Amino acid sequence: MSTPTPADAGLPPPPTLPSITAATSIPISSGPKPIILHLGDDIRWNHEPYAELASKFQIERSYSLGKEEFKKALREKKWGDFVGMYRPFWNTGGEMGNWDLELISLLPKSCKIYASAGAGFDWVDTKTMAEHGIIYCNSAPACTESVADAAIVLILSTFRAFVWSFLAARSCSPDQFSDANRNIAAVTHNPNEAILGIIGLGKIGYRIAQKASTAFEMKIWYHDLVRFPEREKEVGAKWCESLEELLAKADCVLLATPYAGEVLLSTPQFQMFKPGARIVNIARGRLIDEDALVEALESGQISAAGLDVHANEPVVNPKLAQRENVMVLSHTAGASVESHIGFERLGIENLISFMEGRGAITPVNLQWLKKDDDAREDA
Structure with a gap:
């Protein structure tokens, strides 16, 4: 059974989210499509924006993996030298546990952005991520x-x-x-x-x-x-x-x-x-x-x-x-269909905006980001 769209469910279209341009970005270059690693479940609502993402990037999928499996796959470069990560749902794609130094250090040097669902980010060490040259984007406006x-x-x-x-x-x-x-x-x-x-x-x-x-x-x-x-x-x-x-x-x-x-x-x-x-x-x-x-x-x-x-x-x-x-309550303050629709879409928008040179929309760790051209060489 296919998942209903917002229109099918009688819901209004998602609100327009503000664009807050960050200073740091990496334009897409000509040649092979850059790789985006999609963590967790399939897209449920934003199929057209996701199709646009797929037209600009080669999308690889990790689906749901435990931490040790995920680390092993990174060591083996299973998904290649991906430039960004996309986690559209806060309750899937996080099976690898907390994003700490051990996990972040295994990411390829090519990775520059992580766009994730949800407002909170206590499960990811955003400072260490920035020190490795990676911008972390949450989805707070959506919820x-x-x-x-x-x-x-x-x-x-x-x-x-x-x-x-x-x-x-x-x-x-x-x-x-x-x-x-x-x-x-x-x-x-x-x-x-x-x-x-x-x-x-x-x-x-x-x-x-x-x-x-x-x-x-x-x-x-x-x-x-x-x-x-x-x-x-x-x-x-x-x-x-x-x-x-x-x-x-x-x-x-x-x-x-x-x-x-x-x-x-x-x-x-x-x-x-x-x-x-x-x-x-x-x-x-x-x-x-x-x-x-x-x-x-x-x-x-x-x-x-x-x-x-x-x-x-x-x-x-x-x-x-x-x-x-x-x-x-059961940590459900931000839980609504409208929030999930926005999480999906804002993650896609963060990736496209950043990679096309307009900057990330909702970065949270720019204060720690290294400014040199290859911030990961000495990490």
Whole structure:
């Protein structure tokens, strides 16, 4: 059975994604087609763009391989001297595990770009990849809308105790239903005029700010390594130079920042929270010390949490999952048909744009990229 197209499924066409041209690119030369290594499953939606890719490149397929098999194939140059890699789905083509120095060092020197589905990239050492002359491109713009919508649900759940109400109704117990029905109003609040403190005002954080400020009249504060004056103006946001300033005043803290290898919020940070504040995480689970979060919830320092992501996925901390004031999801904030369509297409667009000399569209590691003509000779 063939996979339906967006039109077949009654879906609108994917939104136009922004083009952000990177400075580094390698134009396609005349002669044999350069090779692209396609990781994982077949294309499902973007058949015409994929046909364009195939007209410009020789596409080799790895399908699904374990890490040792994949490493062996690279050593044997099974796919030749490919110039780029394409991973259209976040849940396939990653069977070889984390992309660490051991794996990256086996890639051919010809490889200059890796375009992958998904917004997060904690599974790939993007710094080491850049040091080997490879640009890594994620697909965050494609799932921004889906993640932002899920974030709003989680934010509302922390203010309105929807988990408590849901579990009481689902229990089919008249006593639990009556308890929730009678008592929830005394401990819940509308989010209007509350301060939403966003850690990371990138594309996703900014879209959440737009939705929260417009639909729920929330006040937006944010902390980031860089300041965004135009975004501040658009949503009336206040920039907090220090994380401590944001934590002390926010009624709800939202994590929308990449995982850089270290826990961001643990006991010292939770003690800085405004008493009774809430926390929502749609970024990466390992940004939060979950044991410290449990303690903060038990003490009442944090009144509620909404967690799409978890520190030890696919295992969810039962001390969090079993609480009536914590909504937990299965890392599905960005999961939608529209996101998958965009992941596929943006990866193709990154490869074609880069190889035709216009630059990668969504690079994340240019700050570490070597600038010499053959950045991999001394790697």
